[in-house]
Amino acid sequence: MINSIFNFINLHHGEEQKEKVLENVISNISFRGSNLWILACAIIIASIGLNVNSTAVIIGAMLISPLMGPIVGAGFALGTYNFTLLKKSVKSLLIATFVSLAVSAAYFYVSPFKDVQSELLSRTAPNIYDVLIAFFGGLVGVIAITRVEKGNPIPGVAIATALMPPLCTAGFGLATANFSFFFGAFYLYTINCFFICIATFFVVKFLKYPSSIIDNKYEKRIRYGISVLILVMIIPSFYLAYNLFNEKKFTRTAEQFIQKEFENNGYTVIYKKIGYNSSPKTIDIAFLNKTFSKKQIALYNKMLADNGLVDTKLNIRQDDTDIKSEILSEINKFDTNVSEKDVTISQLRRQLDTYRVQDSSFLKEIKILYPEMRDISYGKIEKYPETDSARLQFTFIYSGNETNGVKLKNWLQVRLKEKSVALVNVADQAEPPSNTRTGKRK
The missing domain is CATH 3.30.300 (GMP Synthetase; Chain A, domain 3)
Structure with a gap:
């Protein structure tokens, strides 16, 4: 039963020949010619995506980026203690990093848009969760590389581990002299590179790739050095995760x-x-x-x-x-x-308020003082005298033959503090003036 379980989860099933895997890894390490041009174009695409806050554009840049090659190569070199390969991988990674920073900084320097978008901000404060993403993403990536059938995991790993956006954010920090952005984003990029490399190291050791050295003491020193580096890289991320937890709380x-x-x-x-x-x-x-x-x-x-x-x-x-x-x-x-x-x-x-009388008690007072009034309408209308300008005049329209017009006009002027009041008694007219703009009707 136990043997059946181990056979079911055995990583050696579907494994590619180790010689072919190493050849494939070595061929993807070098950054010359086309690889360097592809990297530069991917960096510009990712920078534009960060600039306009477009997640889709950033994902596209991550998919075409060749940055995974030297990182996986360094992991294989550590796992097999091949220091010639390690030196070559680190050199290629440094060249790629320098080119990426230079291209992204140049883009953001000339770009007229330097607003800090959410996609930029999310790459400036790494924490332990970014460590876990990088490590498990690296595990998936190296497992896929060592298979006969590569399948779909590798594009997903490129997206999940997100090597390009932190580099571009670091370039933004350089271009705008915002060094907190630069150090935060570059730390995230370093975390991603390091833990993808460590995940590769563990898988290579588990699959028992042939080692280039035989001295066990030397091998133990390398493992001890890797353990110290893991602690050095992971402790700041725990601190940042603790701060994030306190902020959310x-x-x-x-x-x-x-x-x-x-x-x-x-x-x-x-x-x-x-x-x-x-x-x-x-x-x-x-x-x-x-x-x-x-x-x-x-x-x-x-x-x-x-x-x-x-x-x-x-x-x-x-x-x-x-x-x-x-x-x-x-x-x-x-x-x-x-x-x-x-x-x-x-x-x-x-503008609308200039035509209305905003007094809820006004109509009630009129009904008390002049109960004989009917069909009351009032408001301010634009009056056009024989000049080139118009003025507003309060107009009161009503029905009621027994109303004292002079008394009503005087009361309206005092009550509404209006110098000019026009009274229209519709009892003496066929209909109210057609060009009046009324504010209220009862």
């Missing part, structure tokens, strides 16, 4: 605090920004129509520590100008047309 706790203390109490939050990397950490919020006193804001700040938000400051934005500028700034990151539409709508509303 803080964001989730802050969201829960906002929901419990504000949203559940009926306060409509229209703006929210959580700052984890500042000192102290910040929570900025603004409300639709709720205002808080300084004492209330101080009380909420004291409540933060009790809710797991230590070393955090709550800022409640209550200045209209400040809030609007912040909201428009956030909206403009996604769609600049939104603010333009808001401005247009606001202008139309102001």
Whole structure:
């Protein structure tokens, strides 16, 4: 039974001859002629994809990139202790890395678009998950290389391990003198290269490829050196993963605090920004129509520590100008047309308001003072005198023969603070004027 299980998962089934695999690996190491041109073109494509934030373009660049060759070659060289092959692989990888950085930096330097997109940002903070992706992606890749039937895994490995985007992001960091981007992205690229190489080393050792040395002590030293390098590479990624975990935890706790203390109490939050990397950490919020006193804001700040938000400051934005500028700034990151539409709508509303009387009690007062009135319409219309300009005039249209027109006109002028009021009694006319623009009718 146990033998059957081992036979079922045995990696030697379907294995290509070791000599042919080594020949194939060696042939893909060199970066000269066509390989170098393909690499440069792939780098430009990936840089454009990062520039315009297009995932599809970035994936296409990863598929045509020949960067996997020297990395796998270095893994085979370590697994077989072939230092001539290792030297050649490392040299080719360094050339490819230098060319990639130079081409991507040149592209981003001349590109007029230097906005930081989400695809760029995602390559600047590697963590332990990137280590796992690189390692298991490398395992899949080398297993596929050692098979008679290569199958489909290799393109998937090229996409999953993502060697091109970090290099291009590092080039962006160089071109814009943003060295935090450069070091973060280059560290991710180094992680990918190293752990693909280590995964290749493990598979080569497991499949028992012939070794170039016989001295066991020398072999142990190499294994010890590899173990030290793994620790050196993996410890920073654990630290970055720990920071990412704390940031997600803080964001989730802050969201829960906002929901419990504000949203559940009926306060409509229209703006929210959580700052984890500042000192102290910040929570900025603004409300639709709720205002808080300084004492209330101080009380909420004291409540933060009790809710797991230590070393955090709550800022409640209550200045209209400040809030609007912040909201428009956030909206403009996604769609600049939104603010333009808001401005247009606001202008139309102001223009419409000039023709209306915005007083809900106005009509009720008229009914009390002049109960005999019927068919009341009122609003502001554009009056065109014998000049080249127009002006607005309040017009009041009604039915009622017993109404004192002079008294009504005087009352309307005082009540609405209008200098010019026109009265139209439809009882004396066949129909109201056709060119009036009425604001309300009862």
